[in-house]
Amino acid sequence: MQISPLVMTQVSLGRRLLRQRLSTSSSASAKLGIEGLASKVNLSGQNVLVRLDLNVPLDKSDGKTITNDKRLRAVVPTLKFLQEQGAKTVIATHIGRPKEAPFADSMKTSVVSARLSELIDTDVQCVPDIVGDRVTAATRDMSPGGVLLLENVRFDKGETKNSADFAAALAAASNANLYVNDAFGTAHRAHASTAGVCAHMAYSAAGYLMEKELRYLKGAVDAPATPLAAVIGGAKVSTKVPVIESLLDKCDYVMVGG
Numbered sequence: 001m002q003i004s005p006l007v008m009t010q011v012s013l014g015r016r017l018l019r020q021r022l023s024t025s026s027s028a029s030a031k032l033g034i035e036g037l038a039s040k041v042n043l044s045g046q047n048v049l050v051r052l053d054l055n056v057p058l059d060k061s062d063g064k065t066i067t068n069d070k071r072l073r074a075v076v077p078t079l080k081f082l083q084e085q086g087a088k089t090v091i092a093t094h095i096g097r098p099k100e101a102p103f104a105d106s107m108k109t110s111v112v113s114a115r116l117s118e119l120i121d122t123d124v125q126c127v128p129d130i131v132g133d134r135v136t137a138a139t140r141d142m143s144p145g146g147v148l149l150l151e152n153v154r155f156d157k158g159e160t161k162n163s164a165d166f167a168a169a170l171a172a173a174s175n176a177n178l179y180v181n182d183a184f185g186t187a188h189r190a191h192a193s194t195a196g197v198c199a200h201m202a203y204s205a206a207g208y209l210m211e212k213e214l215r216y217l218k219g220a221v222d223a224p225a226t227p228l229a230a231v232i233g234g235a236k237v238s239t240k241v242p243v244i245e246s247l248l249d250k251c252d253y254v255m256v257g258g
Contacts, residue, residue, distance in 0.1 A: 034081060034180055037205040044086030045144050047176035050078070050207070051193050053183035054093040054112050064111045072116055078182045078207035079120050079147065086144040090174040092130075092193045094154045094186065113149045124149050130156050131166070135173035150174075153193045160191055167196030182207025184214075221250070229253040 037043070052075050059065035066072075082089045095108045113124040124147045127138045138148055153159045158166025170193060171177075179201040181187055187194055187210065198204045206214070220228070230251045232240055235258075247254050 032203060032205040033211050034078060034205050034207050037178065037180070037203055038081075038085055040203060041178060043082065043178070045088065046178055047088045047090055047139055047142070047174060048082055048178045048180055049090050049092060049171065049174040049176040049197065049201070050082070050180045051183045051187075051197075052078075052091055052093045052207075053185045054091075054116070055095050055185075056112060056115075058108065058111065063108070066111065066115055069115055069119075072112070072119055074209050075182050075207065076119050078180065078209060079116075081208070082180070083120070083122065083145045083147070087178075088139070088142040088144060089147045090139050090142075090176055091124075091147065091149045092153050092170065092174075093149070093183070094159070094193075095152045096154070098152060098154055109149060109151055116147075116149070120147065122147055127151065129173075131169040131173040136175065139173065139175040153191075156192075158192055160189075162190050162192050162196045164196060167192040168200060171197050171200035177202040179204040180207050181205075182209045184210050224250060227252040229255065231255045231257065233257045 032040075053071055054075075056069060056071050057067045059067050079089060093112075095112065110126055113126045117124040122145070125138070126149050127135050128151055129135045130151050130153055135150060142148060153170075156166055157163075177200070179198055181194060181204065183194065189195075228251045230247045230253070232244060232247075232254065233256075234240065240256075244254060244256065
């Protein structure tokens with residue numbers, strides 16, 4: 001297997017991230033899940049900042065038609081649970097990798113909120129900001145069981161840099177001291193909304209999707225049933241080479257697709 005020097009520069013980082021994720025999965029039982037959070041804290045009337053991965057694909061012809069809502073449907077159990085507990089749910093998510101001026105793609109957030117509203121049978125409100133006075137006011141005035149979607153966190157450069165200032169501002173604007181991460185696909189990234197914000201929370205917990213993925217990962221790594229096959233897909237091939245190399249030692253078959 002020939003690997004270019006450019007790809008190899010990412011191998012050591014990818015291996016380290018994989019080890020961190022596997023370490024997390026091996027001690028998943030010691031981590032706080034969303035139901036464990038509810039057993040520790042009465043969530044009724046409490047603001048809960050929830051990090052989700054709502055980065056759904058949109059039809060390129062109109063930019064506002066969701067072509068696959070799997071990621072939205074995957075987080076419904078977590079959102080429903082928080083609603084049933086009477087929590088005020090404040091959602092932070094990323095949508096793509098915006099390179100244009102901030103808020104130039106804000107329409108995407110409203111498209112996501114509309115479909116999410118249908119899935120959880122609740123009007124998901126949007127606020128055209130990530131932090132600041134408008135967000136603070138909107139999260140303060142929420143009703144128990146309400147759901148609010150913030151603007152794309154990646155519109156602020158502090159997100160991907162894990163800026164301490166942005167993490168603090170996000171926590172303050174959400175009016176939350178409880179945090180739930182249900183964005184498994186981006187949880188390994190040391191970003192402000194996945195890592196830095198936790199320093200400002202009394203409790204941080206995993207959502208149902210996160211717990212499910214960790215259970216699957218733990219089973220596949222610690223005691224896999226054989227023969228074992230792995231299917232690898234996605235567009236960013238360079239980030240998957242370290243994972244493929246690791247899987248070669250564990251799997252009978254590795255299938256790589258687009």
